[in-house]
Amino acid sequence: MPPSTPVPASLMERKRRLVQQRIIKAADELFAAEGFDSVSVSDIAARADVGRTTFFRYFGDKAEVVFAKEQEMLDAIAAFAAQASVGIAQTASEAVEQLRPIVLLLCAQATADLQAYAHHCQLLEQHLELRARDALKMQQIADKLSEVLIGRGTDETTAVFAAQIALACYQTAKRRANTAGALTDKTRAAFEQALALGHRMTSTRESTE
Amino acid sequence: MPPSTPVPASLMERKRRLVQQRIIKAADELFAAEGFDSVSVSDIAARADVGRTTFFRYFGDKAEVVFAKEQEMLDAIAAFAAQASVGIAQTASEAVEQLRPIVLLLCAQATADLQAYAHHCQLLEQHLELRARDALKMQQIADKLSEVLIGRGTDETTAVFAAQIALACYQTAKRRANTAGALTDKTRAAFEQALALGHRMTSTRESTE
Numbered sequence: 001m002p003p004s005t006p007v008p009a010s011l012m013e014r015k016r017r018l019v020q021q022r023i024i025k026a027a028d029e030l031f032a033a034e035g036f037d038s039v040s041v042s043d044i045a046a047r048a049d050v051g052r053t054t055f056f057r058y059f060g061d062k063a064e065v066v067f068a069k070e071q072e073m074l075d076a077i078a079a080f081a082a083q084a085s086v087g088i089a090q091t092a093s094e095a096v097e098q099l100r101p102i103v104l105l106l107c108a109q110a111t112a113d114l115q116a117y118a119h120h121c122q123l124l125e126q127h128l129e130l131r132a133r134d135a136l137k138m139q140q141i142a143d144k145l146s147e148v149l150i151g152r153g154t155d156e157t158t159a160v161f162a163a164q165i166a167l168a169c170y171q172t173a174k175r176r177a178n179t180a181g182a183l184t185d186k187t188r189a190a191f192e193q194a195l196a197l198g199h200r201m202t203s204t205r206e207s208t209e
Numbered sequence: 210m211p212p213s214t215p216v217p218a219s220l221m222e223r224k225r226r227l228v229q230q231r232i233i234k235a236a237d238e239l240f241a242a243e244g245f246d247s248v249s250v251s252d253i254a255a256r257a258d259v260g261r262t263t264f265f266r267y268f269g270d271k272a273e274v275v276f277a278k279e280q281e282m283l284d285a286i287a288a289f290a291a292q293a294s295v296g297i298a299q300t301a302s303e304a305v306e307q308l309r310p311i312v313l314l315l316c317a318q319a320t321a322d323l324q325a326y327a328h329h330c331q332l333l334e335q336h337l338e339l340r341a342r343d344a345l346k347m348q349q350i351a352d353k354l355s356e357v358l359i360g361r362g363t364d365e366t367t368a369v370f371a372a373q374i375a376l377a378c379y380q381t382a383k384r385r386a387n388t389a390g391a392l393t394d395k396t397r398a399a400f401e402q403a404l405a406l407g408h409r410m411t412s413t414r415e416s417t418e
Contacts, residue, residue, distance in 0.1 A: 190370060195368055
């Protein structure tokens with residue numbers, strides 16, 4: 001396509017992203033200055049120079065602004081999965097293995113800006129409501145991961161299980177990682193451990209019995 | 210101890226439970242009649258014939274009343290774990306196996322009153338805030354499960370991983386169970402599947418390569 005051809009959809013999308021970024025920036029600044037609880041949706045909208053209606057076109061509520069990145073990740077999962085030409089996972093282990101590269105990519109994305117990630121974690125630590133929303137977002141990511149597997153032809157029973165195991169690996173890593181930079185490596189290690197669960201049991205028993 | 214001996218602590222505990230039950234009952238009735246969003250803490254306190262201060266002595270906020278049972282489960286985990294005389298889990302698989310009976314007991318407790326469980330699920334389905342709180346409660350239960358393992362001498366790395374796998378089994382079961390009554394059996398099946406993850410992978414590879 002020659003560069004002179006107008007691409008209205010893409011232009012609209014770019015404009016949409018700019019407005020979204022402006023709302024996120026306004027919210028970040030207000031949360032940092034006044035605290036999450038003291039800031040209203042109206043405050044954010046005013047600072048971002050948009051109306052409340054526009055705000056709610058982009059975000060369901062105030063907490064959702066904090067999880068804009070997670071929402072992007074949710075949207076990215078399907079796109080990423082579509083790129084990979086992978087067949088049906090025949091076993092639960094294969095299904096978990098299929099999810100591994102997607103989850104590792106999500107980790108890398110989440111921690112790409114270490115300062116922003118640290119700031120996000122700090123905000124969550126201070127607010128029960130945001131920790132709850134985070135836990136829910138992670139479950140939504142797991143549900144999206146199971147949809148990827150189902151889309152590839154894996155049966156729902158296996159897909160749901162594999163997605164929850166994949167989430168368990170991520171949650172384990174989040175608790176094990178001392179620094180944001182360690183998240184991806186720790187997640188990789190947790191996947192290794194999950195895929196060896198039965199083995200370790202056997203090897204221990206074999207050596208002790 | 211002879212039955213005539215007064216037991217002040219237990220009496221206080223019994224009184225505490227009665228007040229708590231009265232608040233839960235009042236909240237349940239109000240939520241059912243007017244919807245979760247329309248009911249305030251003051252409404253619940255008034256119907257339960259207690260002050261707001263008393264309410265907050267029992268529950269952190271309105272949503273917590275909906276998770277009174279989950280909170281009880283959290284408290285019960287340590288007590289249940291203390292009863293079992295189990296040694297240190299040497300491997301991740303052993304750690305997951307140690308958590309299995311505890312999680313199965315929690316499932317049985319959660320679904321002991323099928324009607325109440327169904328009502329609880331319905332309320333969650335209708336409210337994003339409650340689904341978020343539920344996801345967080347489950348993470349808190351996982352953290353408590355890892356504490357049980359650590360208390361038995363298991364290293365933290367293994368304990369955190371095993372607790373997240375145990376939670377994954379429960380979350381899988383919740384999605385697989387068509388009826389509340391099936392939750393415990395589906396959880397048991399998910400544990401079996403988790404503990405065979407490595408095995409399955411090997412057997413598939415051995416037969417295909």
